Amino acid sequence: MAIHPDFPGLEVNIIVEDKTAEEFAEPVFEGFKDDDGDVVIVDHKIKVLERYVEAKPRATFAIEVKISPRFKYLQNDLYFHFDIDGVITTKRYSFRRDHVRGGNFRVRHIKTKSNRQIVQKDLIFGELETDCTHVHLKSSAGKQLVEEFEKLGKITCKVYRIIASDEKPVTGDERNYDKDPSVGTGSVPEKALEKAHRGRSLSRRTELGPAVAKTPSSCTSFKKTYIDKEDEPFACFVFKYRSMEDLHKELIVPRPDDLESRPVSSLSVQEKDRLIEKMRADQVKHERLNARIAFLTQEKMKRRIAELEANSQRLKREPSEEDKITGPDGPSSFKKRKIITHIEQVDLTGDA
Template sequence: MAITKSHPGINVSVTSQGKLLPEYDNDEEETSPQTITKYIEAQSGAEFAIQIELQKPFPVHSVKFRLYLDGRSVCSRIVSEAQYAKAKSRVKRTIGSVTSIVAEGRCMIQKFCFSDLSIDDSHDQPVGDRLIDDLKTMGEITLKAYYIDGLKDVLSKPSGSESSKKKILDAGVIPEKALKGRALSHQAGLSAPVNMPYSASGHHTDFKYVDPNKQPFAVVTFKYRSKEALRSLLVIPRSPSPVPLEDRDTSTLTLDESRELLRPKSERDEVTRGIKEEVVQQKSNADKLGTIKRAAEDDDEISFVSSKRRQPRTTFNKHGIETIDLT
């Protein structure tokens, strides 16, 4: 769980398929007692949710949690002081979907999910300022916590809305040059909508922020990437080199591996040496071809000079004076 140093009683995590996603430290991110950033692995199409847990001693005020996906405010949850009083040792909240009121008596629910980024490497698409700004927070789940008080229920009349669809950013096709080498792989999406009866009481909670500047007292960020992207960032280790057959447990070997192990080691070493030599030779050939190609590109005209140079003709006149013909 991600926990800020200044508020150890508030734990935040991301779940997917009913399990907590492993978290990895982000050593390059600047942190403070009020903020923390972790990396998590995103699997294409997998649904996810944000789990919040408040433990005793509870905060001194009610808390509003606002969720941002890829930089856009999506929804919020409130944990009140009255709920602290009812809890024995902890209060849990889960945010995993958005709700759109289609009409009175009916609503539509969609769960959060990881979606693949569509990246175009043709270099033909223009890169706008809006896209550059969107990419700054792409691949991030951020939860901000605010102290609030003066809570009271206010009667409100629900109205038809599809605004939750617009809250999720759809980046569309992204030119590869816009990424500028950043290891982005996914964006937040929504699952297929499910129609459910709308049973809200017609009330919403009114409140005021304790901080006059409406600043959060804690911020937790999860940067989600594919496993390949996490490896390229050295957040998780790369795949280890294969263990030699003779060092492995024989019960784990396949039939082909067992047969290979029975071959004399000298023969196996010879095969391995042959493969290595072939790879080295291929690399050498490629290097030579690259050198010839660069030389041809650098010279507009290639001249060939004979290795045997013509010797100058020498004669002597009647006085014995030597004459050299340089023509």
């Protein structure tokens, strides 16, 4: 969960396939950690909380906002501005009258209007493909491409305090909808992407799902007055989504074997936690394997003993080949003859 350190009670998460995505921070090594951790200062004013999440291909995702009673701005109306890849934008409001009941919501899709038809499109992690298109990076067109590509792979949530006034109900036909973004799905020039993300790895982009027709619904229109300056949100969350291979390449998530081979002193707090969790899981797996081996060995010994006992009983019941011989050639006759030949006959008459 991404909780801004300056605003406890304000939480933003990325939900992938209806499950909260695991978040990763830039590795912070012991001896180099500061009080802000993974909070970046922008223009000396805005504190941006940055996290990384895994973007699974073709998976639907949503942005979840949770406001708890600990949040210090419960008495204010709040405006949330969402930007994805610098292309998809949408907004949500959370009014102070609703904060008592909890200000939780999810952004799962965008709604657009075309020719009086309301359509809804889900947010999906797509594949970002590159090509070898030649681009003059120093030209105005090349610089513009680089600026656009710098926004790829980012989900941004900016939070403002506002005053909502002059509320009035409006019909579904009168309400404002999201702009229909021209989301690209083709390949992009590799050199421009590398320039925009120097030293980084990026293979994901956001796409929109198929259009689903929706019935227009009524809502409330109001006048929005900023308490915070429009260019100075009081809080900002940035989620950089990557494939797991990208996270490995950027050293955000160590490859499975790396943690065990590295010195403990070089591991971050998050890496130590993951290593402990992995070692415990390996221990459980090892114990189960040993128990299975012991069980199979015991069963094998039981079968062997039973086999030997059965064979022994069979040998006791079956006569030998010699026992099967009868008559004068039998073993009993042989013994009898042997005894007879050893009897000496003595003449008691004394005759010569």
